[in-house]
Amino acid sequence: MKFWCKSGGWASRKAIRTLAGMTPADVRSVAVIRHAAMGDLVQVRPFLIETRRYFPNAGITLSLCSNYVRGAPDELADRIHVVYGSDRKDVAVSAQLRRARELGYHDLVFDLAATPRSFYLCLLTRAKLKIGFPYKAIQGRLFYDATVPRSDLRYETENMLDMLALLGHRWQYPPVFNMPGEPVVRDRPFIIYFPSASTPVKCWPHGHFAELITGMAAQYPDYEHIVLEGIAAWESVADIMDKTQHLANVTALKLDDLDGTVALVKGASLVVANDTGIRNFAMACNVPTVGIFFVTPVFRYWPRYGHHDVVFTPDGGVPDVDSVFAAARAMLAVRD
Known part of the structure; x- marks a missing residue:
């Protein structure tokens, strides 16, 4: 694989060398970090679906925050990891660090949160490549191996999918959500x-x-x-x-x-x-x-x-x- 960007994205030299030795079939483990409220959690569904398509041999771990688990698309992941959030301020720092490290080693880590909590989670997690979409360039150099631009002027679901496009994946458009459940039928529209x-x-x-x-x-x-x-x-x-x-x-x-x-x-x-x-x-x-x-x-x-x-x-x-x-x-x- 290669990074499909010129000036609109960034990858370290080490990341370029690492990715060159990988194919989508080689990827065995992917972590996706999304610490967000219910309405924003639904936006990660296309990313998880496309990750499964591009890396068919990979197990997917979805990392959530304890105060934001309602509505999580857990059926699209193989494993759920939950870090302590603002609802668990009583938890000792040592326990918080242990929980964060439970995310474990992965071939690829995608940070779809770009928050202070997800930054330290990236620092504590070992991976071949860590990819994110921070607002500030300095954050990209500190916490990731590669980044795509993040903009308030672009639909966030598509902005997240840019991280897969960076690796050469042609994701489906419009994005596919595959929401479960049947619609309610009432007496009239x-x-x-x-x-x-x-x-x-x-x-x-x-x-x-x-x-x-x-x-x-x-x-x-x-x-x-x-x-x-x-x-x-x-x-x-x-x-x-x-x-x-x-x-x-x-x-x-x-x-x-x-x-x-x-x-x-x-x-x-x-x-x-x-x-x-x-x-x-x-x-x-x-x-x-x-x-x-x-x-x-x-x-x-x-x-x-x-x-x-x-x-x-x-x-x-x-x-x-x-x-x-x-x-x-x-x-x-x-x-x-």
Whole structure:
């Protein structure tokens, strides 16, 4: 193999020599580090699928963080390794180091996290080659043998797959997620609105959601309009339902079960949501989406394939209701 880059990637001289003596069939062990929340964990699925395709003889270890294991695609890995996270601050440093070293030796290590925790994990892990996508060049030289550029202007799932392209792999496009489970079938087609997010600062105002849902319910009376409630106390949708209680085709729903949530998302005609894991699951299930952004980097979480749109303003202000309404109508028109 060789590194397929000129100026857009980096590899040490030692890494170039090492890779030249390897073929995909020679790779017997691969570690993939992904320390991220549920919505970001789903984005690693194509990488694991493509790793299996390119290195058919390799066992795959997925390294997770203890406070971020919900929703992990463990069925795509042969082994799961879990380091202690922020939920286990009581664990002694010596025990944390022992757990980190349990990742063991691998032919290839791919760091899909690029966090302080994943940096020290790379330092403690022996491997023929360590590959990452850090934001800063100095981090690449310190922790890895080869890197690809990381950008907030590129869809992160594809940015991660660049690490396999660096080694000469032609990954499938659009990326393949292979989300498990069957879609929910309800009495009529339905649209999901998820007004929550990981933090309140990412949430479009509930008053805007209520206005949007009122307009959509009138525009699409044959659809069921489901307002999905988050699991935390602050994620209540009671105020939205108070403003839409006169609409017979608007329903509130709360699901604590991840498999049930994914099944519901799979059956939807459209998902309208903030920057949140529910939207990421919908995109992974090839369900049309409209994302509402005003805090997080929009292009990092916006696939340009399929039926996915985002609403944002150039100055990062809160998008107006009419803009989201127009985007939702456009997505439904494309689907129909």
